[in-house]
Amino acid sequence: MSDSTSMRRRAAHCSSCAMRHLCMPEGLCANDVSRLENIISVTRKIRRGEALFRAGDPFDSLYAVRSGSLKTLVTHGSSRDGGRERVTGLLLAGDALGLDGIGDGRHTCDAVALEDSTVCVVPYALFERMCRETDALQRRMHRMMSQAINRESDHVVRLGMLRADERVARLLLDMSARLARRGYAATEFTMRMTRDDIGSYLGMTLETVSRTLSRFDKLGLIEAHGKSIRIRDFERLRSI
Amino acid sequence: MSDSTSMRRRAAHCSSCAMRHLCMPEGLCANDVSRLENIISVTRKIRRGEALFRAGDPFDSLYAVRSGSLKTLVTHGSSRDGGRERVTGLLLAGDALGLDGIGDGRHTCDAVALEDSTVCVVPYALFERMCRETDALQRRMHRMMSQAINRESDHVVRLGMLRADERVARLLLDMSARLARRGYAATEFTMRMTRDDIGSYLGMTLETVSRTLSRFDKLGLIEAHGKSIRIRDFERLRSI
DNA sequence: CGAGAATTTGATGATGATCAAACATAGTGG
DNA sequence: CCACTATGTTTGATCATCATCAAATTCTCG
Known part of the structure; x- marks a missing residue:
């Protein structure tokens, strides 16, 4: 972790904002909620212009935007214009990000803060295990990913026509x-x-x-x- | 089910083709594999030009293309050109489809056969339960969805620049x-x-x-x- | 405050859309 | 099996949209 970012334990804050969006605790019993809060207990600050992760970075956590906003972008290792970059997403408070990394264990895009921002860190290994144990959480996870797919495909439609x-x-x-x-x-x-x-x-x-x-x-x-x-x-x- | 489509039990066939791609049985024990084969035991035929599902249809199954190919498309309920449609995906044998429906329990796009095709039907309720019980399968599911997200975002990049x-x-x-x-x-x-x-x-x-x-x-x-x-x-x- | 970055606005041109018409192919029924 | 009609494809001509190049202006932040 670079000096420009800091990690903090903040179970209370996380559970009160981003976690509600990320995990939709509906259907979770009190015990489950507290376990979840325990998993999502670290906050990370990213200053304007800094990256939360970059394409190629090993994937180990999902994130939920707690405050501020970020953009995701892919650096297009392309033909003639050697490496133009393309903004693929705009994330606001409450949005989840990092799902791209699950595929091959590495992130496929950069996530850069558009302003000073904070995110909740969700260690994926723990989260995945808890999904297996709590069906409401698993369902929520699947819905979240499906909605991400639909958002992208909306964007495709907009761009193309x-x-x-x-x-x-x-x-x-x-x-x-x-x-x-x-x-x-x-x-x-x-x-x-x-x-x-x-x-x-x-x-x-x-x-x-x-x-x-x-x-x-x-x-x-x-x-x-x-x-x-x-x-x-x-x-x-x-x-x- | 309309007369133009037929359903059949075909565990052997499914496990030998699409299921391998869809579920990547690596890491599953023999017992798990046989349970999975049991879940994915129905095949459906779609004739060229017919729809496997349409936007708005209730979602209850995922599908894996067994033979042939399909396109997915959204009908753009838009401003002036009242309802042009937009092709968003091209599915070949082995590809999974239907993930879009998990989000809100309804499909968000049409899936139409480009030629006479067959798909394996994966009842989602059963599949989801089995994901919870078998961690290798859950991991596979998450990776599959993540890869779908990345494919879409690649497509966005291509379209845009x-x-x-x-x-x-x-x-x-x-x-x-x-x-x-x-x-x-x-x-x-x-x-x-x-x-x-x-x-x-x-x-x-x-x-x-x-x-x-x-x-x-x-x-x-x-x-x-x-x-x-x-x-x-x-x-x-x-x-x- | 000053320098670098971001934004606005203008002039020009290329890419791709639109309109149109000829041609090919595939599916259908006699 | 062939003719016929639908649908799909090719190619041409013209035009609109948006990219590119350029320069002036404003904003931001160290």
């Missing part, structure tokens, strides 16, 4: 909905990703992202000042 | 590699999807797919006669 302005509109609405679900304001939020990140995530250039946001602003759909976004007209944004 | 000809080249190489892994010829195969399906899968129009294949043919990279493809120059195809 929407125009640039439609993609941007969807992203804004998606952010809004996700934040609302977490109890934050749905109309006003901060896009932590740079225009470049957004472009990479949506499959377009940063200039097109910028132009699109400017246009939305002029049309009165949103108010965009740098990273801060305010949605003014959900209806028209949806109908784009 | 590759040009049309690069996407087509990747698809051909991907097909070739997957067939080779199954013991089929790597250089010569039949693309069961129509140009329209391919375009939908790769996020471009059928005309562009057709043009690209024609160009590859003229350049001596492949030989394309309708759906039959022969790869003539892997190196140059990779370097596109």
Whole structure:
């Protein structure tokens, strides 16, 4: 563990926030919940721009975002542009991450903090064992992974058949909905990703992202000042 | 079950093909293997163009392709073009499918046969219970889902940052590699999807797919006669 | 405050979509 | 088995969208 990250025992905090999302203790008896809290008892801080893990790192834990936000990205070992990177995911508080590593025991993408963030660490070996013993937890795990698959496939659909302005509109609405679900304001939020990140995530250039946001602003759909976004007209944004 | 599909008990067949891929019996004792064979003992036939399941159908089984091939697609309940569909996956013999349904108990996409095909049916309730009892099987299940997530995210990357000809080249190489892994010829195969399906899968129009294949043919990279493809120059195809 | 990073905006051009029409192939019924 | 119709494929011509190049401006943070 580098000096730039710290580990702490925080069972109380974890169980009160991220764990509820990650593990959905519904159906777990008090005894199970306390065992689970024991497994998920370490918090890790990641400072803006730092990586929680990188592609190729050995996989040993899942994570749940406790505060802040992260992006996942793959570095495309490709043909001509030797190594452009591509943003594949945007994780907010409560989201689980690290599932990619289960496949071959190594992470397949980088996870980088978009702002100073904290995550709950879930040692996979322990978690897996507990899944086997507690059927509600196993069910929750399977559902979580299935939903991750569906999210990705939604994203594929969006990328493949929407125009640039439609993609941007969807992203804004998606952010809004996700934040609302977490109890934050749905109309006003901060896009932590740079225009470049957004472009990479949506499959377009940063200039097109910028132009699109400017246009939305002029049309009165949103108010965009740098990273801060305010949605003014959900209806028209949806109908784009 | 409609008359166009039939169900049969076929433990022997299933265990000898799809089950090996789906469940990777390594680490299972003889007793476990026989229990598993008992769970996966029904085969279902789907004729070309018919659906194994549709979005919205209640989820109760996973499937493993035993012969033939299928595509998965989502019908995009979208803004202006009221309901275009988008191909999200291409499944070959040995591939698992149906994982999308675990999330909310309903399938989120259609699975349609590209040719007359058969699948092994894996009742999920039984399978899930057995996962809980057999750790090797649970591990296999988790890895399978994780790999599904990674495959999708690869696809996202391809769609978002590759040009049309690069996407087509990747698809051909991907097909070739997957067939080779199954013991089929790597250089010569039949693309069961129509140009329209391919375009939908790769996020471009059928005309562009057709043009690209024609160009590859003229350049001596492949030989394309309708759906039959022969790869003539892997190196140059990779370097596109 | 100052330097590097990020953003905005403009001008231009290439890639791929769209429209259109000829052609091939496969499935169907006489 | 063949003709016929559906469906799928190829190819061409034109045009829109978005990428690229470039430069000015604003933001951020050390």
